[in-house]
Amino acid sequence: MGKNMVIQENELLTLTKLNSENDTDTTKHYVSDEELANIDKEYCTYGDKIHADSNPKVFRDCNGVFMYDSEDTPFLDLEMWFASCNLGYKNKRVRDAVVDQIDTLPQISSHFQYDYKVLLSEKIAKANIERFGTKGRVQFNVGGSQVIEDALKLIRNYTHKSRMFSFYGGFHGRTLGASCLTAGYRYRKPFGHFSEEAHFVPYPYCFRCPYGKKCDSCNYYCVQQLRREFEDNCAGIYDHSSKECAMGAFFVEPVQGSGGYIIPPEGYFKELKKVLDDFGVLFVDDEIQMGFYRTGKLWAIEHYGVKPDVITFGKSLTNGLNPLGGMWAKEELISPEVWPNGRTHSTFCNNPIGMRAGYEVMKIFEDGDFEREVANKGKYFLAGLKDLEKRHKRIGHVDGLGLALRIECVTEDGFTPDPELLHNILAEGLKGDLSYNGKKCGIILNKGSHYNNTITLVPAVTITYEEIDMALELLDQLFTRLS
DSSP, rough: TTTTTOOOOTHHHHHOSSSSTTTOOOSSSOHHHHEEEEEEHHHOOSSSSGGGGOOOOEEEEEEEEEEEEEOOEEEEESSSHHOTTTOBOOHHHHHHHHHHHHHHHHOOOTTTHHHHHHHHHHHHHHHHHHHHHHOOOEEESSHHHHHHHHHHHHHHHHHHEEEEEETTTTOOOHHHHHHOOOOOOOGGGGGGGOTTTEEOOOOOOGGTTTTTOOOOSSSSHHHHHHHHHOTTTTTTSSHHHHHHSSEEEEESSSOOOOOOOOTOOOHHHHHHHHHHHTTOOOOEOOTTTTTTTTSSSSSSGGGGTTOOEEEEEGGGGGGGSSSOOEEEEHHHHHSSTOOTTSSSSOOTTTTTHHHHHHHHHHHHHHHOOOHHHHHHHHHHHHHHHEEEEHHOEEEEEEEEEEEEEEEBOTTTTTTSBBBHHHHHHHHHHHOOOEETEEEEEEEEEEOOOSSSOOEEEEEOOOOOOHHHHHHHHHHHHHHHHHH
């Protein structure tokens, strides 16, 4: 049984490769974990996220939904490279497509045309015609932040406005333009004044409503507050005499990612879109983390019955095998007459390896029934989390849409955020001393939240029901151990 298959009783031995016939051979590694740590301290920058932990975990292999450390201990991965590997590690179809591309046309100047760039654009554009009934075009770049930069340029080019709306708790990237849309001050603080910082409004975080309202009776109070800003002559965002808004677009995460996988209430985005349409503000749907069937739809916004003007996407477009993202926009925003040659570009934006990987990912989704499968797996996983919530006082709230799931860690009162518990749970999972069917293993979890207390669960959409059972068992062990 391969590493990407379910771990059942007496089979974890195979996955850990700790049997008498195949003892762990640490000499296969070029340098030890300790040597890597010493070299890292001397020569590597601390400016990336690796050093969010003082002693970053070292992994040596991956397959399916598992990562393997230097002792070949399996770690069930519920982070999946921040939702970049929705189809699991070492997916054979995507790998084979990339290898074939390397063997045929691995490099080509972005001045020239070739097949898979055009064919991938066609797939995405036709998928959006099917979903939204809207003709549009696609442009690529090398990652999520760069795609957001392109979308900002697109909006500015079309509206001639430089200010945007965004949500508190939203995260759209770390480049200068994308940082203007990202609510957390910590992302901007070291870099001085940001003159085009977005106008931030509260996200519909119903478990901790910033207005103290109840979701079932508030009548979308947060949306009505935004409408009042437009209607108020003194609010500074709308000129009633010229009927012109100061803002070009609203950048939206349909499920808030870094904010803690917050699921908006049904109908929220329809109400928000009414306000934006009434006052001439474009709707930009950021699907960089939630796209590609993370929520059970190709785009998470499909759950809410609204049609975006622009969609940005990335991460799992190539299943993590190439840094590639893109934006789709309605024809009137991005036609050649409005958005001519050279408006935005990067050397590697149309690289053939990424295009081939993306094309194969889209084909896999077309060939499968991911909408049904992810919805069913998500319901099964969420039901298991709700059972854990009943049994552990330190779990304050669980929720999910498809396989985007959340667990809020709280104190004994059942509501007060407990970031320390979250930190300890993530660290404990990485020790690799949990047990499943009597065998040693670990679990990889991610965090997000307005209060740094939420576990965000991002399993591969190919995870099996048995692997979901394993996840629930390991989470139960962690909360039992640390509560």
